[in-house]
Amino acid sequence: MIIITAGRENDAMRSADFTASATRSAAIALFEKEWSVVAHLTHPNIVDIIETGQFEERGERKPFFVMPLLPGETLDQLIRQASHRLTVERTIEIMSQVCRGLQAAHDQGVIHRDLKPSNIFVLEDDSVKVIDFGVVHLTDMTSMTGMKGTLQYLAPELLEHKTPSVFSDIFALGVICYEALTRRKPFARPTEDETIAAIRSYIPPPISDINSSASDSVSRTVHKAMAKQPWHRFSSAREFAEVLRKALRNEPIEYFDPAKLKPRLERARQAQAEGDYQFAKEILTELEAEGHIDLQVSMLRMQLDQAIKQKTIRQLMESARTRVEEEEYPLALQKVREVLEIDPQYAEALHLQQQIEQHRSEKQVDNWYRLVHQHMDGQLFAQARMGLEEILRITPTDAKAHGLLAEIDRKEKEAIKAREERERLYESALKCYECGEVSTALEADAARGSGKYSEARAAYNHVLRMDKQNAEARAGLRRIEEAEKEKHQ
Structure with a gap:
């Protein structure tokens, strides 16, 4: 755990912060190694290290360093305050001072590794101090990915656990400059995974689209610093500052010379015209990754995206029609819905959706x-x-x-009605069979040549003509037959 207290160096008449590092032996060794280098960095734009050493607490030796207590505020605080305080001119002046301090550190082989607005201190006279060199290692600021640093300012190569370099610091400078000029964090997302995906592949909109005071040249310069591949960024912090100042003065910048850009744009246009959208997309993606976000690139990207969109829609519509012919309506409807996700107002898809729904309804009916x-x-x-x-x-x-x-x-x-009639006839038949004694009924039958058994049999047969499977009627006929057999025996 980092321990932070406030102290004052009375003899030197300086205000100071007093900071102690983590207690682990590896962290202590790293602290001493890095701060022995940082302490010897002397530059107007790098915070001074007044003293380093160790002190004892509860039987443990802990290292510390002492920095001046600076009057002013961090760039992070400036960004979050009223935007009029950070004009394009002031932002570029602040970033130029940061670049000068960072260049001095790079010349001594020191990589900051955790550049962000809160580590840039703007004093009351607008001079700038870069703070917290190497503190990322001391504080063990490790994200879920195992990477050290503040995620949204990490260069893409650091996501692959490659060694921090001058180029990764320059990427962070570009992100900070973008944030200061737009008040937006270009890659910050709700989750860590989404932020990582944005750093790897997302191309933020030009600064000039968000801040009308920034020129296209300034936008391109910052985007080049945020290039996805290290070799597409500026070679040094000094160069980034020089190009930023040129962009502010609207001077020609060799990197963005239209004559150099033209052949690559022509290849992209030719590939698109021939239907090789993948090749055209690769060229444009590479141009954008290099920081080429001028109007020609943007227009060609819009045309290519539209062409890819239309091709995808055509393929999906063809597949949907085939499924309709095969009466695979659920699959056809799925394809149509994919089209409508791309273009919710696509008339042909809406019409086919209506037809499919009609077919499905007819089949269901x-x-x-x-x-x-x-x-x-x-x-x-x-x-x-x-x-x-x-x-x-x-x-x-x-x-x-x-x-x-x-x-x-x-x-x-x-x-x-028929069921009620059957029930009535059945009850009548039962009554004919069950009323009186059997011998009396048989004697009457023999005397007159007919009797109640005959009536009962007629009733049962009438029921069976209406309901051939009526079990009660069949059982009644069997009982009459049994009774007659007993009589004759």
Whole structure:
């Protein structure tokens, strides 16, 4: 853990911060090694190290360093305050001083590794001090990726765990300059993974699109400092500062000479005209990564993006039509929805979507009608009615469905009436069979040539003519036969 206290160097009549580092032996060794170098860096734009040493606390030796207590505020504070305080001219002057201090450190082989607005101190007279050289190692500022430094200012190569270099510091300078001129962090995202993805591939919009006071030349200069590949950035902090000042004065900059850019743009245009969108895209991406964000590159990028978009839409629409012909409506609809994600107002896709929905509805209606008729044949009227309700939910004005609902009501009433008639006949048959004694009924039958058994048999047969599978009627006939057999025995 880092321990920070405030102290005052009375003999030297200086105000000072008193800072102690972590207790681990490796951190102590690293502290002593790095600060022995940093302490000897003497430059107007690098904070002085007044003293380094060790002190004892609870039986442990801990290293410390002493810096002046500076009057002023950090660049981070300036950025967050009213924007009018950070004009383009003032920002470039501040960044030029940062570059001078950083160049002095680089000349001594010292890489800052944690450049960010809060490590740039602007004094009351607008002079600048770069602070916290190497402190990233002391404080163990390690992100979830295992990388040391503040993530949104890390160069892409540091995401691959490559060694920090002059070029990674220059990338951080570019990000800081962009933030100071736009008050936006170009790569900051809600999550660490999203921030890493942005650093690797996202090209921020030109500064001049956000801050109208910044020229296109200033925009291109800062974007070159933020180039994705180290070799596309400026070779030194000194060069970055020189080009920034040239851009501020609207002087010609060799890096952005239109004559050098023209052949590459022509190759990109030719590739696009021949339909080789991938090659055209690679050229433009490389140009943008180098900091070429002028109007020609932007216009060609817009044209290429539109061409790729239209090609993708054509392929998806062709696939959707093929799926419709094969009656694979869910797959067809999926392709159409992909088109509408690209262009929500694409008329052809909207029309095809409507057709597919119509086809799907018709197919669903056909399936429901088949089930309805099956239920009607089985006299499952409740299920048939539910099927018709589903049809009417899809097509509320379907006359056939409304007609079948009326037919179901009629057939259901007929079925109820027939069932009641069968039950009445069955009860009548039972009464004929069960009323009185069997011998009395048989004697009456024999005397008159007919009797109650005959009436009962006629009733049972009548029921079976209406319901061939009626178990009760069949059982009644069997009982009559058994009774007659017993009589004759």
